[in-house]
Amino acid sequence: MNRHQDTSNHADNRIDATLRLLAHAQPPAEFEQRIYVRLHDESARTQKSLAGRFGRFFLAQRIVFASAAAALACCAIVIGSVQHSRQRAFPATGVHLSAPGSGLGAASGTRIAPAPIAAPEHARARAERKATGGRATVSRDAHKPKGVAVPESTEPEKP
């Protein structure tokens, strides 16, 4: 029993001695000074690289920024186009108005005179053409302006 106790004590003593050795380890000379110097260096380096870090960030992300800018430009084009289309007043379906003075338009387009047409002075209608047997006939008493020669009708007049 005593022998076992002695062995145990010896082991404990050795363990304690080694742990004491570690617990009393002394840092080398000027240990704290070196820590301060390293902290100062690190702090200065961080300050100097702060501006550079922003630059590096934008440089590293340039693909992302370029893609974002391209997407934004595409969106602007599409939105602008849609806005422009909505601003144009479309007429009812089937009636095609050509832009005035543009000279362009569909053949079936309704053309509206740019100004109202004034009525003739004597409110006289234009000569009516009555086709009979494929030939134009002009009545004898048709009022004709002076100096206008009217050919004789080949068709005999009915009484």
Added chain:
Amino acid sequence: MSSFEAQVADWFYTQPVLKTREDVSESITALVAEYSTTLYRVAYSVTRNSAEAEDIVQETFLRVLRHQSKLAEIRDARVWLVRIAWNLALDRKRRSKARPETEDIADLVRTLPSSERRADDEVISSQEHARMLALIDQLPAKERQALLLSALEELSTSEIAHICSTTESSIRSRIFRARRELAGLLRKQRRSR
């Protein structure tokens, strides 16, 4: 150079340096003064190399500098710092496993002031200390951590429990198990010799 340019240049080149001095704030300076030795011992107990232990302490305070905005939230700076140092030391030890270790135990034994030694320590040689440390390395990680941290007088059982994220009773049982296993390993070693 015009006076304006000189002023601008002066602002650009001297201002960061002034800020740098301000940045290493008084709180970090106080932490270095108070805990650097404890952290050195924590790191040394893992690496057993003076240069590496010093490097680990510096790295610990660099982390504090990087996260100085969180300093106000830290309840127990000692626990926080020891935990950082311990993790850094373990990382360093893991990485250095590939290369041969250079332990400074013999230097430590030689340089330890006689006032720090006990009468029975005198008979234990540096080789015996090295053998004991090799046996400590064979312990399971949790037991080893509890045993090594318990050696530091600066740390109470409660603080060790916080560092290990466990309870005080768990720490006591880990230390007990570690000592028992070490005694067993020592007996085995003696028999084999």
